[in-house]
Amino acid sequence: MGTHAWISPSRTLEYPGPIEFVPFTALLSRLSSGLTMHLHKREEFDAIVVGSGMSGGFAAKELCEKGLKTLVLDRGVHFEHGSSFITEHKRPFELPRNGRVPVTEVEEHYKTQGKVYLFSEATKRLFVKDDEQPYVQEKPYDWIRANQVGGRSLMWARQTYRWSPMDFESNLRDGHGVDWPIRYKDIEPWYDYVESFVGVSGQKEGLPQLPDGKFLPPMEMTAVEKHAKQAIESAFSDRTMTIGRCAVLTSQLNGRAPCHYCGECERGCSTRSFFSAVSVSLPAAAATGNLTIRPNSIVESVIYDPSTNRATGVRVIDALTLETLEVFAKIVFMCASTLGTTQIMLNSKSAAFPDGIANGSGVLGHYLGDHHMGVSASGFTEDFNDRYYAASRPNGIYIPRFRNLDARSARTDYVRGFAYQGSSWRLGPGRGAAQAGIGSDFKNSLRKPGPWEMQLWGYGETLPRFENHCRLSSTEVDQWGIPQLVLSADWGDNEKAMRKDTAACAGEMMEAAGFKNIQVTDDIEGNPHGLAIHEMGTARMGRDKQTSVLNGFNQAHDVPNLFVTDGACMASTAVQNPSITYMALTARAVDYAVTEIQNGRI
């Protein structure tokens, strides 16, 4: 284990000054009392978790509950359940400009982040400012990043779908990518375990391509959705429409209240009804007394000791004070998001790993995937004008994949498949802006709910391709001196062929359901890599250390006490929204890591 002094490798060899480490629960009270406290002694932890979002929050919970003193580092600002939810339940008229972010502010600070569907005056502070944290787009890439502890678990769309047996076999079957080192049966009990803690509402359907889980009662469909389901399923025997499976409670769970249907989860949830790291997994970790969490902590690199072939800790730059420090632990879990984790690992250079830690294979940063989106269909109906709804449902409908499942559904023009999310609603009074008329008749007409609209949005699997990659810039650094990430990815022929079928199937289903004025869109230009916010694959799992970074337990082939359990680990993208799979893999990896520690192997 080399020298463990509090020194900075990049700035100064002197003691950099007081370093704060405060237990999470103490931090909360300290912030409110305005006291400051400095620890001058060096602290060692059993485990370091880099990142505190969907994966990091779950890693923290599992590690802490197994008795490990755990340090969670997040580059974002302090953010806590309750008091940080400053826009929760605020009406438009209680927000500046009724909720609109000034055009020039978006242009200046949020050019990429502002493309996210839920970006508004109420949510903008959850996103990084693009101009303050730049990256290089060798090809158009929308890198959507969170600005706080809890990461993107605060803003996720909560859709929760298990991968199926065929998803873990697809690489082997069609030869794209490397074979997954695990199968569905390896992860199945961990899905059960994680879902039971997260709380997932949904309807069991018995589909082989979309396994059922531990579901709370399903949310309800609208009258139009019920009709569309019946019409689509009777017109197409291979298709199912189900209510979205989502990480929002429909009944009590572990003291958390069921959803109150305000419909604005991303502003924070006082009742902890939707799952986020801030409201659910980090508090569970903190309750053990084993959690220390440090915000504003930019991990510059992982420290590697060649004499033991272990990661001994990480180097941190304090985003506020610019102090640098080193922290140490027995194991390191990388959960900083696919691209964040990869950037740190690429920047962790040593004589043994000149191209980044645990990168003996050379594939670190490659096989960058996402889901391709921007194929959609919309339509209107004049039926069901006597029906309405009383809830702002934080969920929609889902049409699971139905292509390339078996011989009958096999395609010759592309491999893998796509699925749809969707929803329906009655147009609100805003429709008046696009409608003729003035005066009291106009006003009174807008008092009635408008016509029903329904939309379907396709999401498709992306093939793992070596040329889709990220790497460190050799010329550009960020304000902390860290090389910027260069992003270079585009859609391939398989995705483009799949999109044609996605559009055609969406249109025919809308027609079968009797919708009028159907518009089918394929906006590939407006939806570059990244915007689905399902990036993954840049430190993939595999059976062979020559072609993959991680083994079947998310453990680096080359450095046995280094684990990667965020989206970087994924050997293929499947088509399902991935968060629940990240959490299940994380819990499984922690269980394995702790056993390995106990057995003295790491």
Next chain:
Amino acid sequence: MNRREALSRIGLIAGGTLSASTLSGLLAGCSTPPAQDYVLQFLSKEQFDLIGSMANQIIPDTDTPGAVGAGVDRFIDNMLANYYPAAESHLFVSHLDAFALAYGQDVKDPTSLRNLVQRQDDAAFSAGHDEQDPAIQFYKKLKGLVVSGYYTSEVGMTTELNLKPYGDSRMDISVEDVGISWSN
């Protein structure tokens, strides 16, 4: 006074005995200062008054307040000052001035103004109209601001329409159970 303060003060003074309509009337003025205290941020007084008059032709007073009563004129001044890039706001106002100049005294007479606004609306939504026509672009932007400003205002959301209550999970109900549209 914000809405929450208003509610607690009403509670203290009246012990919760005020009628719902009085309560909503009291609350209606809470999110924005009274019109006479409003300090213009972008528009001149003349421009502001004309915007208000046109807005009230689009959404007039009925059994509920119209656009001006909901503060839409102040909302538009705010958006011109703080939302749009300056060049876009100046372009908008130059079209407003041109409108005022073209119709002179007519814009000061409510009946004449109503006919003028109706004509603008007819032109903007007529079959085969020219989307590039600056006058049509101006009117459509104005109408968009009036509609979005009104239906995101406190009056628009709580008085004209229904605020959807929290806690109801039903997604398939009879429209008659609600009567009028949700505002959220």
